[in-house]
Amino acid sequence: xxxxxxxxxxxxxxxxxxxxxxxxxxxxxxxxxxxxxxxxxxxxxxxxxxxxxxxxxxxxxxxxxxxxxxxxxxxxxxxxxxxxxxxxxxxxxxxxxxxxxxxxxxxxxxxxxxxxxxxxxxxxxxxxxxxxxxxxxxxxxxxxxxxxxxxxxxxxxxxxxxxxxxxxxxxxxxxxxxxxxxxxxxxxxxxxxxxxxxxxxxxxxxxxxxxxxxxxxxxxxxxxxxxxxxxxxxxxxxxxxxxxxxxxxxxxxxxxxxxxxxxxxxxxxxxxxxxxxxxxxxxxxxxxxxxxxxxxxxxxxxxxxxxxxxxxxxxxxxxxxxxxxxxxxxxxxxx
Amino acid sequence: xxxxxxxxxxxxxxxxxxxxxxxxxxxxxxxxxxxxxxxxxxxxxxxxxxxxxxxxxxxxxxxxxxxxxxxxxxxxxxxxxxxxxxxxxxxxxxxxxxxxxxxxxxxxxxxxxxxxxxxxxxxxxxxxxxxxxxxxxxxxxxxxxxxxxxxxxxxxxxxxxxx
Numbered sequence: 001x002x003x004x005x006x007x008x009x010x011x012x013x014x015x016x017x018x019x020x021x022x023x024x025x026x027x028x029x030x031x032x033x034x035x036x037x038x039x040x041x042x043x044x045x046x047x048x049x050x051x052x053x054x055x056x057x058x059x060x061x062x063x064x065x066x067x068x069x070x071x072x073x074x075x076x077x078x079x080x081x082x083x084x085x086x087x088x089x090x091x092x093x094x095x096x097x098x099x100x101x102x103x104x105x106x107x108x109x110x111x112x113x114x115x116x117x118x119x120x121x122x123x124x125x126x127x128x129x130x131x132x133x134x135x136x137x138x139x140x141x142x143x144x145x146x147x148x149x150x151x152x153x154x155x156x157x158x159x160x161x162x163x164x165x166x167x168x169x170x171x172x173x174x175x176x177x178x179x180x181x182x183x184x185x186x187x188x189x190x191x192x193x194x195x196x197x198x199x200x201x202x203x204x205x206x207x208x209x210x211x212x213x214x215x216x217x218x219x220x221x222x223x224x225x226x227x228x229x230x231x232x233x234x235x236x237x238x239x240x241x242x243x244x245x246x247x248x249x250x251x252x253x254x255x256x257x258x259x260x261x262x263x264x265x266x267x268x269x270x271x272x273x274x275x276x277x278x279x280x281x282x283x284x285x286x287x288x289x290x291x292x293x294x295x296x297x298x299x300x301x302x303x304x305x306x307x308x309x310x311x312x313x314x315x316x317x318x319x320x321x322x323x324x325x326x327x328x329x330x331x332x333x334x335x
Numbered sequence: 336x337x338x339x340x341x342x343x344x345x346x347x348x349x350x351x352x353x354x355x356x357x358x359x360x361x362x363x364x365x366x367x368x369x370x371x372x373x374x375x376x377x378x379x380x381x382x383x384x385x386x387x388x389x390x391x392x393x394x395x396x397x398x399x400x401x402x403x404x405x406x407x408x409x410x411x412x413x414x415x416x417x418x419x420x421x422x423x424x425x426x427x428x429x430x431x432x433x434x435x436x437x438x439x440x441x442x443x444x445x446x447x448x449x450x451x452x453x454x455x456x457x458x459x460x461x462x463x464x465x466x467x468x469x470x471x472x473x474x475x476x477x478x479x480x481x482x483x484x485x486x487x488x489x490x491x492x493x494x495x496x497x498x
Contacts, residue, residue, distance in 0.1 A: 250425055252456070255425050255495065258423055258464065259423050261465070262421040263421075264421065264497065266495055271498075284497040284498065
């Protein structure tokens with residue numbers, strides 16, 4: 001922070017307090033002093049709400065108060081919508097789980113927050129995959145920002161990289177691995193020559209795959225992320241239903257071996273381009289291609305008209321990684 | 336089409352240029368020239384291997400021109416299929432009659448299945464295959480992949496193609 005600049009207090013509400021929501025609370029607390037020093041922003045969490053109820057403190061909740069959230073009965077009988085509308089704050093962090101059927105409850109949270117003149121930062125893919133244009137128009141009308149870096153690629157900067165650092169470039173295509181669970185499964189199957197079902201169970205045991213893994217392994221999660229890129233980067237008005245999707249459940253160890261013998265790895269690739277291509281499918285990636293990353297990593301190659309191909313690799317999932325993207329978005333609103 | 340041609344030149348200056356000029360005059364694109372001075376033939380000529388791309392219809396005229404200049408055309412090799420791609424298939428490949436799929440591609444005249452490795456883990460289990468498609472050009476290769484995808488979808492076979 002430069003001398004003479006004023007400190008700006010930014011009051012934040014967190015709606016949805018699962019892994020991501022509590023991750024945000026954790027990093028806001030951990031990084032508070034550093035952000036104050038570097039950016040002149042005094043970040044305060046003034047309210048947290050989820051299905052259980054809410055806690056509020058207009059002066060800013062303490063670490064202890066947040067830690068006790070949900071642990072005992074000290075919750076206000078206040079709905080998340082009431083909190084969004086009635087408690088004065090600048091930024092609403094929407095971190096409820098993704099729902100690609102109707103986008104709820106996130107969709108109503110975001111609309112309510114924008115209508116109450118709050119900026120919105122979200123990790124929730126559902127509302128953006130279904131109602132991108134409507135939400136962006138509302139944000140613009142209200143003169144508020146709706147930012148969503150955490151929805152695609154987790155901690156890996158993709159949307160702001162394109163918007164800010166690559167401004168001036170025309171983007172012709174984005175292609176990559178946008179789901180860490182699938183990448184983990186395919187990598188393990190390749191390296192250990194194990195069948196799909198076996199590796200899936202193993203991934204569930206160590207928490208990399210959910211007990212209902214269908215969203216990940218059937219390519220739905222990748223498709224939803226692709227739609228967000230299609231709309232935000234390519235100006236399409238696509239929804240999740242426009243994507244051709246094929247998952248990884250049919251991949252065999254033999255296929256992985258045959259591919260490797262021919263110099264390829266099989267990866268679940270999301271592919272969007274300027275001509276309207278929207279496709280998620282297992283593809284052959286040359287072993288020497290930068291898209292060939294292993295484990296739970298995410299990767300995306302951005303094809304630009306001036307800068308050529310740019311590839312970003314990073315951790316796609318995890319509460320702290322998502323919180324990192326959310327924190328960057330909050331700071332970006334004020335810079 | 337890509338063509339490789341072995342010719343033999345007299346050992347006098349300027350012959351190589353004389354041999355290459357008709358190729359470019361006929362719109363050919365020379366890819367490689369191997370001038371083997373140290374491998375003279377019994378009759379004292381110098382063997383030259385040329386690789387170039389040219390429309391097939393112009394090949395006869397090229398040979399005439401070379402002969403008119405006193406050069407020997409020893410052999411002509413046509414490399415018809417110059418673009419190829421590996422594709423992985425997963426499903427009941429043999430039961431659903433893979434021969435039929437291959438024949439459909441071979442019958443196009445512009446593309447062929449030139450390689451196939453198959454792996455069958457058990458009678459009821461899905462098999463996997465790596466198939467090599469070749470075609471006379473990039474556009475035709477894409478067309479062949481489309482045919483493969485169409486037949487595969489009908490037969491419930493999954494296709495994994497390169498990025």
